[in-house]
Every structure is written in C-alpha cells, then in structure tokens.
Amino acid sequence: MTEPVEGPTETPVGADLLDRMLQSVFNEPDEARRASAIAAVFADDVVFTDAEMTTTGRTELGARVTALLAQGPGLVFSPAGPFRGVASLGLRPWRLGPPGAEPVLGGLDVIEVVDGRIAKLWTMLDD
Numbered sequence: 001m002t003e004p005v006e007g008p009t010e011t012p013v014g015a016d017l018l019d020r021m022l023q024s025v026f027n028e029p030d031e032a033r034r035a036s037a038i039a040a041v042f043a044d045d046v047v048f049t050d051a052e053m054t055t056t057g058r059t060e061l062g063a064r065v066t067a068l069l070a071q072g073p074g075l076v077f078s079p080a081g082p083f084r085g086v087a088s089l090g091l092r093p094w095r096l097g098p099p100g101a102e103p104v105l106g107g108l109d110v111i112e113v114v115d116g117r118i119a120k121l122w123t124m125l126d127d
Contacts, residue, residue, distance in 0.1 A: 014090025015083035022077045043119040050123040
C-alpha cells in the first residue's frame with residue numbers, strides 16, 4: 001500500500017500576492033500606502049484588464065484603483081473562495097460589499113506571476 005504524499009505546506013506565491021492585492025491595494029484608502037503596496041505586489045509594466053478597459057503600468061493601475069474606490073466608499077473586497085493555481089497562473093473569487101453585510105458585487109481575479117510579482121491581472125465580474 002502506498003503512503004499518501006503530502007503537498008507543500010507553504011502558501012503559494014500567487015495566493016499571497018492575491019491576498020496582498022485585495023487588502024493592501026484594493027482595500028487601502030491611503031494613496032501613499034497603496035502606491036507602496038502596488039510597487040511590492042505588481043510588476044512595473046503590469047497589465048490590468050477588465051470588461052471596461054486595459055491599463056498598463058503601476059501608475060495607471062493606481063489611478064484605476066483610486067477611481068474604483070471613489071465609486072464605492074465604505075465597501076470592502078474580501079476573498080470568496082480558495083486560491084487555485086497552476087504554474088505561474090492563479091485565481092480567486094472575491095466579493096465587494098459593506099463590512100459584515102451582503103455583497104453588492106462579486107467576481108474573479110486571474111493573475112500571471114512573473115519574477116515574484118503580478119505581471120497580468122484579469123478581473124471578471126459575476127453576472
């Protein structure tokens with residue numbers, strides 16, 4: 001009888017980056033702290049694509065996040081399921097809503113990690 005092989009116990013890089021992205025970027029109201037987090041989490045030439053547009057670079061990403069936060073003051077992003085990934089790709093569903101209340105929006109983030117940072121981010125909204 002074969003003994004089961006245990007998988008790695010470390011958190012995958014993509015899971016950590018998605019956590020930091022939600023908490024330190026998309027949930028961070030302070031622009032200076034958010035810019036610092038963007039520099040740590042995203043590649044300099046990051047490409048962010050959603051249904052509305054594609055932006056390139058950390059500066060454009062920061063401006064997009066600032067605009068998104070202005071649309072829903074008081075709303076917070078939270079993970080809505082487990083991280084799933086293979087090789088350099090990772091994904092995690094999320095929800096957006098008032099703290100402790102029903103979400104008003106949900107979606108899925110898909111990332112490609114290059115050299116330990118998010119190089120590409122795709123966001124798809126739930127129907």
